[in-house]
Amino acid sequence: xxxxxxxxxxxxxxxxxxxxxxxxxxxxxxxxxxxxxxxxxxxxxxxxxxxxxxxxxxxxxxxxxxxxxxxxxxxxxxxxxxxx
Amino acid sequence: xxxxxxxxxxxxxxxxxxxxxxxxxxxxxxxxxxxxxxxxxxxxxxxxxxxxxxxxxxxxxxxxxxxxxxxxxxxxxxxxxxxxxxxxxxxxxxxxxxxxxxxxxxxxxxxxxxxxxxxxxxxxxxxxxxxxxxxxxxxxxxxxxxxxxxxxxxxxxxxxxxxxxxxxxxxxxxxxxxxxxxxxxxxxxxxxxxxxxxxxxxxxxxxxxxxxxxxxxxxxxxxxxxxxxxxxxxxxxxxxxxxxxxxx
Numbered sequence: 001x002x003x004x005x006x007x008x009x010x011x012x013x014x015x016x017x018x019x020x021x022x023x024x025x026x027x028x029x030x031x032x033x034x035x036x037x038x039x040x041x042x043x044x045x046x047x048x049x050x051x052x053x054x055x056x057x058x059x060x061x062x063x064x065x066x067x068x069x070x071x072x073x074x075x076x077x078x079x080x081x082x083x084x
Numbered sequence: 085x086x087x088x089x090x091x092x093x094x095x096x097x098x099x100x101x102x103x104x105x106x107x108x109x110x111x112x113x114x115x116x117x118x119x120x121x122x123x124x125x126x127x128x129x130x131x132x133x134x135x136x137x138x139x140x141x142x143x144x145x146x147x148x149x150x151x152x153x154x155x156x157x158x159x160x161x162x163x164x165x166x167x168x169x170x171x172x173x174x175x176x177x178x179x180x181x182x183x184x185x186x187x188x189x190x191x192x193x194x195x196x197x198x199x200x201x202x203x204x205x206x207x208x209x210x211x212x213x214x215x216x217x218x219x220x221x222x223x224x225x226x227x228x229x230x231x232x233x234x235x236x237x238x239x240x241x242x243x244x245x246x247x248x249x250x251x252x253x254x255x256x257x258x259x260x261x262x263x264x265x266x267x268x269x270x271x272x273x274x275x276x277x278x279x280x281x282x283x284x285x286x287x288x289x290x291x292x293x294x295x296x297x298x299x300x301x302x303x304x305x306x307x308x309x310x311x312x313x314x315x316x317x318x319x320x321x322x323x324x325x326x327x328x329x330x331x332x
Contacts, residue, residue, distance in 0.1 A: 002301045004325045008145060010188035011131040014094055023190035038191030039323075 006040035006051060012063065013037075016070060025081040030058030032078070094185075096133055097121075099156070101180045107159060107243045111209065112173045113149060115157040116182055124148055126216040127193035127296065127324075130158065130186030134168055144168045147213035147298070147324075148187060151220040156184075159243060161209040192296065192324045196220065200294055201229035201287050205277070205307045207299025208236065211243050213324060214298060218251055231257035233285045235277050235303065238265040259285050277303065282310040289315030294322075301325040 006022055013021035022038040033055040040051040040060055048064030048071075062073040074080075099118035106112050124130075129147045144167075146158040162173035176182070194202065194217045202221065204214040211234055221230055232251075236242045239262060252258040261273035261281065273281060287293040295316060297307045304325045311321050 004301065005192075005323060007129070007189050007191055007324060010129070011143075011145065011185055014188060015185070018094055020188075020190045022188075036191050038189070 001043060001045060003041040003043050003052075005038055006036070006042055007038045008042050008044065009037075009049060009051065009063070012049075012065070016072075019082065021080075021082070023083070026060060027078040027081075028053040028056060028058055028060060029076050029078040031056035037080075095120075096183050096185050099182050099184050101176055101178055101182060102155065104176065104178060108241055110173070110241070111159060111161045111243050113157055113159045114172060114176060114182070115150075115155050116184070118156050118184065121156055122187075124152055124156070124187035125190075125193040125195060126151055126220045127213045128187040128189045128216075129213070130156070130184050130188060132158070132168065132172070133183045133185070134171060135183070142167050145188070147216070149212050149215050151216050151223060154219075159209065159212045159215075192298070192322050194220070194294070194296065196225035196228065198294060199228060201231065201291055203287055203293045203295040203311075204230065204232045205295065205297045205299075206232070206234050207277070207303035207307075208241070209243065210297075210299030210303070210324070210326065212298075214296060215244055215247075217296065218256060222251060222254065222256075226255065229257075229287075231259070231285070231287065233259045233261070233277065233282075235261045235263060235299070238262055239267050239270075277307055277310075279310050279313065282307065283314060286311060286314060286316075292320070294320055296322050296324075298324040299326070 010022045024037050026037050027034050033053055039054055041054050043050045051061040052059055059076045064071045097120045099116035102117045103115040104112055129145045131143050131145050133143045135141050149159045150157040160169050160172045163169045206214045221228055248258050263276050266274045295311055297304050304323050308321050308323050312318055
């Protein structure tokens with residue numbers, strides 16, 4: 001299945017958190033790979049978005065949105081470092 | 085970032101379409117006046133939202149084609165089975181309104197202080213954010229070497245063709261490859277970008293070029309892997325994939 005970059009979730013993050021999260025550093029909970037959120041592999045085909053580690057394919061984030069709620073699963077990532 | 089600027093980006097805003105430019109038979113540039121626009125950097129994108137009469141909404145991301153400080157312009161390729169692009173590319177007229185949000189992204193961006201040499205590699209409408217960078221360079225940083233490798237299906241599909249010719253006359257190395265059809269007498273590249281082509285066109289790794297690659301996912305994959313194989317450090321190869329067909 002074709003994927004896009006983490007950059008594609010920038011608008012969603014901006015709306016949810018009010019910051020430019022695509023340049024934050026994410027550490028993968030699976031393999032420890034370190035990289036910018038923009039470098040995640042994002043699959044948009046399903047009911048939500050799934051972001052995977054570009055190195056080991058571990059699921060880092062799952063985002064499902066409806067008109068009234070946003071559900072965010074971050075259990076696959078170790079840390080997210082945001083620079084001010 | 086000032087609070088008002090953040091709010092401006094967070095909120096959907098109404099912009100007025102002030103101009104449309106047909107770039108190719110399937111590609112159109114839309115210039116908007118967005119009063120609450122907080123300014124953008126070369127390479128960023130924005131989200132467009134369309135709302136149908138029954139309330140159904142569709143959102144898509146489009147790269148910004150204009151350089152910082154100029155009216156916001158996006159360039160849209162019409163996808164035959166697209167939900168949003170046929171409206172933007174065929175129906176939208178000057179004077180219409182558009183709902184948008186942005187600018188978005190801090191990774192696939194170039195500011196002159198980042199320097200160069202700049203290696204820009206685009207496939208199809210992947211040229212759009214690269215054009216914002218070339219326009220910015222032409223205005224403010226002509227001393228920075230820039231080379232564009234641009235893959236199109238045919239000469240008629242080359243977006244910004246005249247402007248690219250002018251940039252080439254002003255010192256940008258512009259290298260086209262036409263993958264499906266070539267005009268009579270064409271002596272440029274006539275195949276998909278492969279390792280050998282990259283080796284011939286890319287700055288040698290010793291020059292520490294900064295590379296930006298944008299296009300369909302498979303195109304970006306080939307180019308990014310190829311540049312790393314040529315010795316480019318992965319962190320000097322910035323990528324923006326837009327899916328199988330340019331689904332933006």
